[in-house]
Every structure is written in structure tokens, then in C-alpha cells.
Amino acid sequence: MGALVAATVLAVPGTSWAATGVPPAQPLVKDLHTNSKACAAGKDARAYVAAAPQLGAVLYDPDGGQVSGEFEVWWTDPGGAEQRRTYTTTPKLSGSPFTLQLPSDIPPDTVVSWHVRAKDGQTASPWSSAGEEGTACEFVYDDVSPEKATITSPDYPRSSDVFWVDGVGVYGHFTMDSPSDDVVTYVYDFIRGPHGTVQADQPGGAVTIPYLPVSPGPETLTVRAVDRAGRSSGQSTYDFNVKSGHAPVAQWELDDAAGSRSAVAAAGTDARAGAGVTFGGEAPAGTGLTATAHLNGGHQAFLTPDAPAADTSGTFAFGAWVRPGRTDQDMAVLSQNTDGSTGVALALRSREAGPVWSFTVGDREVSGGVPETGEWAHVLGLYDAETGQAQLFVNGRATGTKVRTAPAQASGAFRIGQAHGLRPWKGDIGDVRAYDRVVVPDEADRLGHRKPTLLGHWSLETAPDAASPEQNGGQPLTLGGGAVIHRGPDGSCLPELDPDCPDVPYALQGDGDLRLDGRTAYAATRQPVVDTADSFTIAAVVRLADAEPDHPMTVLSQAGEHTDAFKVRYQPSRHAWQLVMPVKDETGAAETVVSQFETADGGEGQGHRLAVVYDDASDTIRLYLDGMAGDAETAGFANGWHSGGPLQVGRGLTADGWGEYLHGAVDEVQAYSGALRDRDITGLGLGTDPCLCS
Structure with a gap:
């Protein structure tokens, strides 16, 4: 017989062991x-x-x-x-x-x-x-752990068998099986994600999971089998290599010469053009495209290869750069029909609440984004047959809510600018693509990204004739009101070794920086630098001279006739850096303000790297502090307006004229047309221009 295991709770003094003859309750x-x-x-x-x-x-x-x-x-x-x-x-x-x-x-x-x-x-x-x-x-x-699982995949063989396998955006399936007959779950982990737990249909049964590669390169899957008692096997490992995503199955850049009657296909079949199509139109800046096609909105405003572009019974994606000439009516961007109706359509829809982009598969629609007349947008619709979900990307970002739908089975001809039940497209279209795989988020981001252009980089090292040059020969920053360029030590001597060596403070970056007195000093260009009606990015390194500033101080601004289109300032009453953008060029206009909270420098340290981004495509503004910004530092801003004033460093426009003069040091001023992404912002203010790689 086994030994008795006694509980350690002691009886309460004075409590009887059996108070009455009533028996205890039956345990539940x-x-x-x-x-x-x-x-x-x-x-x-x-x-x-x-x-x-x-x-x-x-x-x-x-x-x-x-x-x-x-x-x-x-x-x-x-x-x-x-x-x-x-x-x-x-x-x-x-x-x-x-x-x-x-x-x-x-x-x-x-x-x-x-x-x-x-x-x-x-x-x-x-x-x-x-x-x-x-x-x-x-x-x-159960005192015995299960045996290791075997891992097999017909889609992604081991790297020892096939070195590279296609590829990003193409699903594979992995089967895990343990010889032990009591295994009920498998814990799996792809090194670059995802990871999770999957349950067998019955003890000892094998399981198969789908896997979608989202980036190329070597990948490793590790698996542990877990039995009914919760015991885990040793780890099984499976190595394989993923290729980059394969090219579109159909593509028309629509950069054909003016007067052409068809569009040459970069992939697939050439597309004949209706009489309402003209080539040689303007291309969206920062995309690498050289020209686009203009469709006049009439019944002959279409292009078609007279054949399907992709098999819509499986996974597919359709996308293009588009610029609507109007947004007050439903208009087709791309479609592929079936049995006299639209099986798949990418479109602009005019709704009571405002226009939206739309992707329809069968009888289900996902919509989102805000089309604007005369403004370029990249629109891409994706149907994932593995998940049965349709998704919409606008300017590289997922928008709207995924919807579950059946495959469209659209075997009709692919049409650019036309769809059953919709008006023809009026506006411009470029770089039309069709894929027979998933376009993963990073690819959608690259397709919808407009590479920013450097407009100016002022390192503020020198100022011959009171003008600090722009690195690439652009307009200089002219110093005014007593502003000076401070030069750091020249290296000819070391104060810690030579008592006669002057103790010269180092510059914020490089050999020099701009010093401002907080009363009258500033620097400015002669003309505007950024187009504040479109996407822009501007940045600087700044250090405040005071620990407790006595007034708001503007680092960067660019004004219209009555107010600044934007200003970046320190607001001492809130101990915060702020991006301030008025909604219109009027004195006292409502302002959108984004803040990052930080105490003033007091003349110590390396200062802070500030950057602001206005993204016209997503209608957002964002304030970065030392390369970081989150949701709290982002705000909606629907319509930027054009400002004709020059770029100002160290002051802003107030109701009483120029004011909010900065007391401190400024360095590494950089300005771009276009919205830099988070990974590009991290390099700003470090003395070099970011790569802006796609």
C-alpha cells in the first residue's frame, strides 16, 4: 500500500470534530x-x-x-x-x-x-x-515524452534537396507527423514568423499547415510534438530557401509613344487601345515611370488584351497607378468579367459620405481610402484563395476591412478603364499589373511608394558672405539678425594637455552649426523649399540654450501670406516639441498640433533630431523626435495648402509679424518632396542623406 500523504492545515482550537450527526455533503x-x-x-x-x-x-x-x-x-x-x-x-x-x-x-x-x-x-x-x-x-x-516529428513539404523542399524555391507570395504546405500515437498538438515556429500551435484531428494524427513567405532568403521551421499529457518531444528542424516573388503574369506600363493604338506588354499580351485613350501623359513623380495613358471617360476609353490577365479562380491581384479627373461618379479602373457581369473590379465609387476606392470580387466589396481629383494614387486589390479573403491596398497601405468571398471565376477579357455596370475611367492610368500570387505587404508598400526627392541639405559648416551653402548647389540659407556659424575645435591642440589651448565647444554635427540668440537671429532661403500642398519631409538637429525657456521657439517654418503652413517649435508651457499646421492660410485659422514631450536641453548634450512628415496620400502629419514617432505623434490632416514664403530657420510668423525666435543651436537641415518612411527617418540628422531605398 502507498504511504499516506497528510495535509498540513491544523484544526482551529475549540472547533469540534463532529458537531452533529448530520453527514458531510457529497463531494461535487x-x-x-x-x-x-x-x-x-x-x-x-x-x-x-x-x-x-x-x-x-x-x-x-x-x-x-x-x-x-x-x-x-x-x-x-x-x-x-x-x-x-x-x-x-x-x-x-x-x-x-x-x-x-x-x-x-x-x-x-x-x-x-x-x-x-x-x-x-x-x-x-x-x-x-x-x-x-x-x-x-x-x-x-504518462512518464514518456513523444518521439520527434517528421516534417515534409512538396512545395518547399529542404535546402539540401532543392536550393531555391519559388517564392514570396506563393503558399506552401508543411506536414508534421510523430511516430507516437498519443500526440495531439504540434508547436511550430518559422524563424521569420509565423509561429503557433495546431491540433491533430485525432491522437497520433498528422497535421498540415499553410505557410506564406513574405520575404526572400533562408528560412527554418522548428517543430515540437506534444502528447495528451503535455509532454513535448525534442525539436525537429527543417531548412529551406525562398526566392523573391515572381514577376506579374501581365503588365502594361502604359508609357507608349503618343499616337500609339496599343500598349506594349511588359508581361502577357499587348493591349489594344480604344479611341478614347491617348498616350504620353504625365507620370507620378518618384515612381520610376516615364509616362502614362489618359482615358477621356467616353465609351472608347479602355484598353484590353482581349483575354484574361490572371486566373481569378485562385489567388490573384490587380493594381495600377491612377489619377482621377473627377470623383463625383462611379468609374472603373480595372476589371475582368464573367457571363456578362463583372466578376472582379477595381474602381472609384462615389458615395454620399465621399468618394472611396473599391475592390469587388463576386458579390462582395472592400472599400477605403479617399480619392482626390487630380491626385495620383496606387490602388491594388488582392484575393487570397487560401484564406478566401479580398483585401484592398491604397498607396501601399491596407485599407478597409478584409471580406470573405468565393472565387470569382471571371474568365472574360481583362479591361483597363471599363467594367460592367460602371462608367469608363476619366483620368490617367499607369503601370497596370496582374499577379497570380499574393502581393505581400512589403511589396504593396514598394509598389505604392513614391520615392522622395532631396530638395536641400544644409550642413551649416560655413557661411561665406553670410550665406550657408546647400550641399548640392541649391539656394543657400542666408544668415540674418546676428545669426552666426559656430566652428568647433580645429584639432590643432588639446585643452586637457595645453593650458593655452582655447576650450571651444564642439558643433552639434560635423565642424560647425548655426547659433541663434533668441531675439533677432535667424536664417532663411530666398524662395520656398517644400511644396506644402503636397507630401513633404523636413528635419533638423536642434539644441536649446535654456533649461527653462521663457517663450515658444520655432526651429523651422514656411509661411503663406497670413500664417505659417507649418512650424516646428518648442512650447515651454507644455515642455513639448510641436508640429503646428493651420488648416488654411488665414490669421487665427484652426491648427492641427502634434506633440512630443521633452524637457529643454539647457545648452547641454547633443540636442535632438527633429523631423516632420506630411503624407498627402494618407492625409496624415507626423512628428519624429530622435527618429521615433508613434500613433500619439500622428494626426489626420486632409488638405495641405501651398505656401509661397521662404524656409525659415529659427523663427515663425505670428499675429505680430516674425517672432518665436530660437535661442540655441541648429544643424543638419534637410528637406524632401515626398513622405519619408520610418526606416528612412532614422538616418536624418546624422550628417549624411538616407538611402531612400525601396
């Missing part, structure tokens, strides 16, 4: 557990435990006195004989939890049953297994 099955697993019986329900079994119960006495627990455990040994053991705990107060650690000689891989009853020293409750509400609990003690 819901209050019983084995190693924290609920009481259950039967092949598929009983508990499987990996550690030496511990039984638990909550026992009650109607009298409120003390009770002990009597546990009975039984099983059938290999010879067919029943084995029973009984264990009794020390008394505890009614309603207390009771636990019993069974001895180590409980046989493994054997169905063990147990029940419990409460005893008050005089009478005993019924066993927990008694009556219609009762049942005996069962468990199996």
Missing part, C-alpha cells in the same frame, strides 16, 4: 481535479498527466465543522487483478481545498480511477461517484 464532481485537469472519464475525456498525479477536491460539512478527505484509487494490473488503495487526509475546515500527492509507484500508461468522500469523524458522505450526478474520475500517468 466539478470540484475535483487531477493535476489541475477537471474530473472526467472515458477514452477521449480522461486526464492525461505528465507529472506524478496529484488529486484535488473541495469538501463541505453542513455543520461548518472540520472534515477529512478519504480518497480511493483503483486500477487493473497487467495480470488482470484489480488494485485498490485508500488515503485519508488530516482534517480541515469545511469548504477548504484538499490535495493528495499520490506515491511514485502509481503505474504509468494505465487507466487509474478514483473518487473521494468527506468524513467528520462520526459519519461519512457518499462517494463522489455515487448517484446520477456522480462519476469516478480517471487519469493516465
